[in-house]
Amino acid sequence: MCGVVGIVGRSSVNQAIYDALTVLQHRGQDAAGIVTIDEENHFKLRKSNGLVKDVFLEHHMQRLQGNMGIGHVRYPTAGSPSVSEAQPFYVNSPYGITLAHNGNLTNTDDLREAIFKSAKRHVNTTSDSEVLLNILASELDKFPDYPLTADNIFTAVSAVHKIIKGAYACVSMIIGHGLVAFRDPNGIRPLVLGRRALADNQFEYIVASESVALDILDFEFMRDIAPGEAVYITEDGQLFTRQCAEYPKYSPCIFEYVYFARPDSLMNGVSVYQSRIHMGQMLGRKIAREWAHLDIDVVIPIPETSCDAALEIARILNKPYRQGFVKNRYIGRTFIMPGQVARRQSVRRKLNANRIEFEGKNVLLIDDSIVRGTTSEEILEMVRSVGAKKVYLASAAPEVRHPNVYGIDMPSVNELIAYDRNVDEIAKKIGADALIFQDLDDLITAVKMSNPNIEHFDCSVFDGIYVTNDITQQYLDDLDARRNDKKKTRQAQREAENLEIYNEGQ
Numbered sequence: 001m002c003g004v005v006g007i008v009g010r011s012s013v014n015q016a017i018y019d020a021l022t023v024l025q026h027r028g029q030d031a032a033g034i035v036t037i038d039e040e041n042h043f044k045l046r047k048s049n050g051l052v053k054d055v056f057l058e059h060h061m062q063r064l065q066g067n068m069g070i071g072h073v074r075y076p077t078a079g080s081p082s083v084s085e086a087q088p089f090y091v092n093s094p095y096g097i098t099l100a101h102n103g104n105l106t107n108t109d110d111l112r113e114a115i116f117k118s119a120k121r122h123v124n125t126t127s128d129s130e131v132l133l134n135i136l137a138s139e140l141d142k143f144p145d146y147p148l149t150a151d152n153i154f155t156a157v158s159a160v161h162k163i164i165k166g167a168y169a170c171v172s173m174i175i176g177h178g179l180v181a182f183r184d185p186n187g188i189r190p191l192v193l194g195r196r197a198l199a200d201n202q203f204e205y206i207v208a209s210e211s212v213a214l215d216i217l218d219f220e221f222m223r224d225i226a227p228g229e230a231v232y233i234t235e236d237g238q239l240f241t242r243q244c245a246e247y248p249k250y251s252p253c254i255f256e257y258v259y260f261a262r263p264d265s266l267m268n269g270v271s272v273y274q275s276r277i278h279m280g281q282m283l284g285r286k287i288a289r290e291w292a293h294l295d296i297d298v299v300i301p302i303p304e305t306s307c308d309a310a311l312e313i314a315r316i317l318n319k320p321y322r323q324g325f326v327k328n329r330y331i332g333r334t335f336i337m338p339g340q341v342a343r344r345q346s347v348r349r350k351l352n353a354n355r356i357e358f359e360g361k362n363v364l365l366i367d368d369s370i371v372r373g374t375t376s377e378e379i380l381e382m383v384r385s386v387g388a389k390k391v392y393l394a395s396a397a398p399e400v401r402h403p404n405v406y407g408i409d410m411p412s413v414n415e416l417i418a419y420d421r422n423v424d425e426i427a428k429k430i431g432a433d434a435l436i437f438q439d440l441d442d443l444i445t446a447v448k449m450s451n452p453n454i455e456h457f458d459c460s461v462f463d464g465i466y467v468t469n470d471i472t473q474q475y476l477d478d479l480d481a482r483r484n485d486k487k488k489t490r491q492a493q494r495e496a497e498n499l500e501i502y503n504e505g506q
Ligand SMILES: O=P(O)(O)OC[C@H]1O[C@H](OP(=O)(O)OP(=O)(O)O)[C@H](O)[C@@H]1O
Pocket: 259, 302, 303, 304, 305, 306, 332, 333, 334, 335, 336, 367, 368, 369, 370, 371, 372, 373, 374, 375, 376
């Protein structure tokens, strides 16, 4: 679930983009990149594998000159984790274009072949995002006159919408023009628009995955970019917007609210924090209904994402809420780590149980979701070892039983703990005395409470319904074969020394 940002400013944007990426870090921990356009109309690019704080050293920042730029934090969901697939990507024709992408395309193989045949474009990596950039470039190339008009650019985005499938929230820059951002017709991945007034009543603009990036940079939140909509901000700060999809349909990914997004973000008119409070209310009521016979001493969240829901559950059950785990603040998110060994080890290093809260007690542990079961299995072992009597577990999301194809790296049903298991079997595997999941209808209600206008969500990981209508069993089988954990580990070793054609240096 990567994070993207783009700024069209009136002074240097390097530090602002860096700061935005630090608050989008929770969306991708594997690689980071920034590209700016300097005074001489040259792209200045720095990207590499690693966290934002490690990728950009002072000399890189000094080189990232210019008043316009885009940035990316990566959580790989297609291609390889090699540094050559870190973003933003660059193509030199037409004009020079760079692009950063959050999401995942579902017809990449066809597109790769088609773009080679139709436009003789060779895509040198296995990244879906680089294919996307080449499709956009090829559509922009169809207009003979320079410079491109806003109308040309929107026509190109409309064509892109017709050609590509899947999830995409993109920021892009075209030399001599400005910044272009667009969101797929289902609005699966988030994208927001903001502005900051200058003394002369002109505006600087920002586009970002989450509104938290606007907050910390003192940009005013204008609105979500609509599904299918494109935004074009010229280098001198003129804003153009247009709906470029024929049939846009709001279907945001519900897992953003469950886990991915920061609670202080506002997304599709819904406060992520408030949606988690509502998830806690719905689940709390279900627990009160179905577990009245259980003797619960204390409610304890498994940090960090579940804390907001857990507090509400404790309130509804009228039980004490306790911070039973201490989280190591220097360890990132476990779920978005690339391999199972790393995920398992990092749960241990990240969370430690406070014996005093567990010894001799019947505890109700709350997590926002149980996906592979890595966290729950480790945690259950841990709390037993510090003397918990009975351990009950509740998940603020329903059972995850289907792969994700839209930018969450869950390619293989066999890696999902709820696949082919009922709740009792999952409880047994995890080692819980009792286990309860949120109902999907309740989860949807919880998120919709803040914005009833959203008619539909992408809930594919829970119900197996893919909003792009193009996902076949064959596609899922191929995805599994290509991206399951074992396969990725082998690929990472092989790709480690891949050539970095476009990277400007260390
Ligand atoms: O069942 P699993 O496969 O373990 O995945 C689910 C867990 O992973 C996430 O935590 P993570 O540590 O990534 O981040 P957090 O600190 O934001 O909770 C999520 O919040 C669950 O705790």
